[in-house]
Amino acid sequence: MTKMLALLAPNFIDSLLLKWFSQETINYVIWPFIQIGAVVTGVAIWALYATYAERKISAFMQARLGPMRVGPWGLLQPIADAIKLLTKEDVLPDKADNYIFKFAPYISVVAAFVVFAVIPFAPSWGVITDINIGLLFVLSVSSVGVLALILAGWSSNSKYSLMGGLRSSAQMVSYEVAMGLSLIGALMFARTLSLSGIVNAQALDGPLTYIFYQPLGFITFLISGIAENNRAPFDLPEAESELVAGFHTEYSGMRWSLFFMAEYAAMVVVSAIATAVYLGGWYLPGVYRFTEAYHQAAILNGNPDGSQLYHGLYVIIGVLVFMLKMAVLLYVYFWLRWTFPRYRYDQLMDLGWKWLIPASLTNIVWTALAIFTVQALNGWRGMKTIESISQGLNLTPSGKAIMVGFGVVGLLVTAGVLSTINWRSRDFNLKGQRRDIRVIKNVPQGKPAVAPPASATPAGQET
Amino acid sequence: MSLVTIAKPTFKEKLKRFFMFDLLKGLGLTFKYNIGAITDKDSVAGRGIYTEQYPKVRPEVAPRFHGAPRLNMDPETYETLCIACNLCALACPEDCIDVIAMDIEITVAGKARKKKVLDEFIFDTSRCMFCALCQEACPTSCLELTQDFELATYSRAGFVWNREMLEQGRETVKYES
Numbered sequence: 001m002t003k004m005l006a007l008l009a010p011n012f013i014d015s016l017l018l019k020w021f022s023q024e025t026i027n028y029v030i031w032p033f034i035q036i037g038a039v040v041t042g043v044a045i046w047a048l049y050a051t052y053a054e055r056k057i058s059a060f061m062q063a064r065l066g067p068m069r070v071g072p073w074g075l076l077q078p079i080a081d082a083i084k085l086l087t088k089e090d091v092l093p094d095k096a097d098n099y100i101f102k103f104a105p106y107i108s109v110v111a112a113f114v115v116f117a118v119i120p121f122a123p124s125w126g127v128i129t130d131i132n133i134g135l136l137f138v139l140s141v142s143s144v145g146v147l148a149l150i151l152a153g154w155s156s157n158s159k160y161s162l163m164g165g166l167r168s169s170a171q172m173v174s175y176e177v178a179m180g181l182s183l184i185g186a187l188m189f190a191r192t193l194s195l196s197g198i199v200n201a202q203a204l205d206g207p208l209t210y211i212f213y214q215p216l217g218f219i220t221f222l223i224s225g226i227a228e229n230n231r232a233p234f235d236l237p238e239a240e241s242e243l244v245a246g247f248h249t250e251y252s253g254m255r256w257s258l259f260f261m262a263e264y265a266a267m268v269v270v271s272a273i274a275t276a277v278y279l280g281g282w283y284l285p286g287v288y289r290f291t292e293a294y295h296q297a298a299i300l301n302g303n304p305d306g307s308q309l310y311h312g313l314y315v316i317i318g319v320l321v322f323m324l325k326m327a328v329l330l331y332v333y334f335w336l337r338w339t340f341p342r343y344r345y346d347q348l349m350d351l352g353w354k355w356l357i358p359a360s361l362t363n364i365v366w367t368a369l370a371i372f373t374v375q376a377l378n379g380w381r382g383m384k385t386i387e388s389i390s391q392g393l394n395l396t397p398s399g400k401a402i403m404v405g406f407g408v409v410g411l412l413v414t415a416g417v418l419s420t421i422n423w424r425s426r427d428f429n430l431k432g433q434r435r436d437i438r439v440i441k442n443v444p445q446g447k448p449a450v451a452p453p454a455s456a457t458p459a460g461q462e463t
Numbered sequence: 464m465s466l467v468t469i470a471k472p473t474f475k476e477k478l479k480r481f482f483m484f485d486l487l488k489g490l491g492l493t494f495k496y497n498i499g500a501i502t503d504k505d506s507v508a509g510r511g512i513y514t515e516q517y518p519k520v521r522p523e524v525a526p527r528f529h530g531a532p533r534l535n536m537d538p539e540t541y542e543t544l545c546i547a548c549n550l551c552a553l554a555c556p557e558d559c560i561d562v563i564a565m566d567i568e569i570t571v572a573g574k575a576r577k578k579k580v581l582d583e584f585i586f587d588t589s590r591c592m593f594c595a596l597c598q599e600a601c602p603t604s605c606l607e608l609t610q611d612f613e614l615a616t617y618s619r620a621g622f623v624w625n626r627e628m629l630e631q632g633r634e635t636v637k638y639e640s
Contacts, residue, residue: 060500061493065514
């Protein structure tokens, strides 16, 4: 076991590569390629098995078994599906826009996969690149995916595809606003846009991650993320009963599977961001003390080589913790899908514009107020709420308590105010409409225009 | 005068809607099913999962189920129990049984006698409605409708069973569980 971990430690590979390459080439060319290969393979397998997990979980929720025949418990089913899709005929619709039709899936899948460059799966070498605008990069690149959907819908020369493309673009554009705005609250705590920086700030802040300070932001982000991915209950672009399959109705074989993969990869992206920003990413309380601390102590003593194992263990546990948190969020995705029915289109737009965007705006103001309060209380009558603000906002226990209280109160107050405003909203509240229409007082009870004929009386009464 | 009276929501109902009580209840239900499916000890056709892995796991049919016909034989001598009395053919409402008998010469107490024995038995399962009146009529418990339910064949002629098929039974592929 220890030997295996030593193999995974980067120093061993470094010393192997130094025979052929210079240190610079290794650092800036070879290592990124190894990381990219590992991450792309990992994410592809993750997306592949997300389909398996979805089929299994949906089956369990309906008291079924799901795929059982290919391999033990159907574990090889996604591989069989992939082989089937790869060998299928690539059908091009008549009068479709040839080049755009063929190119759109690649835009979709690239937009979904490029984002993984900045996702911090683990500390140290567990992240491909740590850029200081990480979150901005994620939001901007993942919204390029909309372009692929529009192009695919337009170039297919099919009404279903066009309708699906229009719907999904409208949906993604309106939910992108709420998604971006809801993250700002968490950024106020972390004081950086780098995703590794956000995770580090949470790790330094102690056992509470930002989901406790930002329940409103987390819920808003999760809902708009699900809507952004066109997943049920927001799967109007692919509403099977209305639009066959939405924008990818005309796609088959490999190109269809690229869209499919991009959809699942986008799901993984949203859960990864939610994990990094709100659930603390690779941070698990206590892991640092038993692994990385020995390595840091050895560095201080000037002899870091012997403790590389602890460093490798720290990174690998970080990856596992990250995957576990992401898996929980993916389960929530499936869970919501197989529980809730689909929204109507006007309800979808109402939820985006009347609930989520106001809620995320409120969240920004409320978080600013909370941070202001905590800063004002720091030093007031000997109270200490903030420990340091060098790497994110580090709060003392009393500061944490105030912040959690602010979070819960903010969630309830925002929900209350918004439901008061939206309660009478004519478009959203169909029940209210029906009540208004049906309750009509004083309907005139006039006589019938034509008197009933005499023979209409029952024959038995005449004699 | 209202066509349909919809009651105004009470405060309790408003509170339920505010905290999304019904949505959470729905989530709880699906989660309960999921947990039930995972923790189901008898994972096939147990309490949590109702799927039956058919060719591997065969269903238990009802005790009075009538399926494929069979001509029983004497377990010691392997001679057929059928005495070619034709009662089953007479009892059959669908007229799907043909009993073809023949006479053989036997010697009883030194005298030559003729005996009527079974030559061929034709049973058309495509017309049979599995009422088991033939089974009731049989005086020697020879003809019996068993619990075997796999009767599909590749042609219409395959539905007509002869004496050999009725005595031996059809070969079906058995899958390992």
